[in-house]
Amino acid sequence: MTEAPVTLNGPAPTRLRWLRWSVRLTGLLLAVVVLLLWWNWSALLATWGEFLNVGQPLDQRVEVVFILGGDLETRPFVAAEVFNAGYTDKILVSQPQPHSMDFLGGRTEGELTREVLLRLGVPKHVLTDLPLTVDSSRGELEAFRDYLQQTKPRRAAIVTSDFHTRRVSVLLSRICQVEGVELELISAPVDACTPADWWRSEAGLGTYLLETVKLVSVYLYAS
């Protein structure tokens, strides 16, 4: 007499149930997001803009301010205001690598940033160049971390564009935690848009789309 095959009756294994529920939950969340977008997309987009902007104006002195490279038209201007308001005595200038399609009369962005600061009344002795080994936000923050470890200031601040502050804050928490140093982020406004209306202009939409892609890649990138 042949034996009947043994079958597994009863509830599905826990792992499978979890998988099914994850798929359902993801579908539900997507449906909610689509509904919310349809209902009030401008408020949601503004919320995303505000989410990306985590910088604040300074309310206390800092020993050093670091200007991240990238927006010569605004970031040095904010750093100069920090100095002129008496909130710092030292400004670090990033030295991003030049690229082939730059049209800056053969000068580097770092040199131009220094000159902007000098023209805005910041004395030469306040400025220090921070050379980079890797030309990226991560590379800049790694160089800044090394600087902080050597100089051990109590408080320091970073100036970057408003849409960039969230990504910098994530990177700071991963690679730039130096014991005893309190770090502040200052949001430099940009000409094309604000966090509340970025999707209305071509430059704003392009900037925020790219920043979203970069932020996702930073979240996914294991430090």
Next chain:
Amino acid sequence: MSQPQDSAVPVPVTGPPVKRRWPRWLYRGSMLVLALTLLLWCAHPWLLRRLAAPLIHSEPERAVELLIVLDGRQGYEAAAEWLKTGRAKRLVLYHRAPSRVVALGVLPTHYELSRQVVDQLQIPENQIEILPGEIAELEGLLLRAVEMQQSGQSVGLVISEWRSQLVHEKIALLSPTFGGRPALILVKDPEVQVANWWKTRHGIRHVAMCWTRLLASRCTDDSDARPGLDRSDFRRAAVSP
């Protein structure tokens, strides 16, 4: 005396050991994912080249009377070559509205920078023409180029190949007919090439930026011009009042 408590003892299952099998759909799904991964890995150079290709709008080369350079020193070098070989007659220089850094005197104006490069490249003065007025943005310059083209002069815009599709779409909006459109003369970026853009960090960043700009250009009409920032905006951003 203890009684055997048979009813409380679980009956052991006899027979062949039960094999726990993956459900068929999970097995098939995993195989499919594996096959797709393998396929993607094999085809990734081709796919990545295809991903960059829509950013580039190439068109057959045609001789022009006037050249306008949109993209930096590389563009002027290409223009000098066109003038030298007789494919173009004159180079048009233009004044761009000064940015904040230019207004501060840190950076020369766009016209001055262009002049410097033109002098270095030894382009003869009789081949230089200056566009009257001041150009505030790319669209303004494209509009002037379209007007010149439609007035009977043939115009070539010298531009980085990575911006060519973006500029082509903007021109197509300004001039729906092909005959009224300036020619696009593409300049290769020595740092970022279609064949291997994904191999450098700068290349990936550049292609991502070009794509987002192209998509943004398709999604907005940029009608909301904002007033520029001034010193008070920077002060508010820098320190609390």
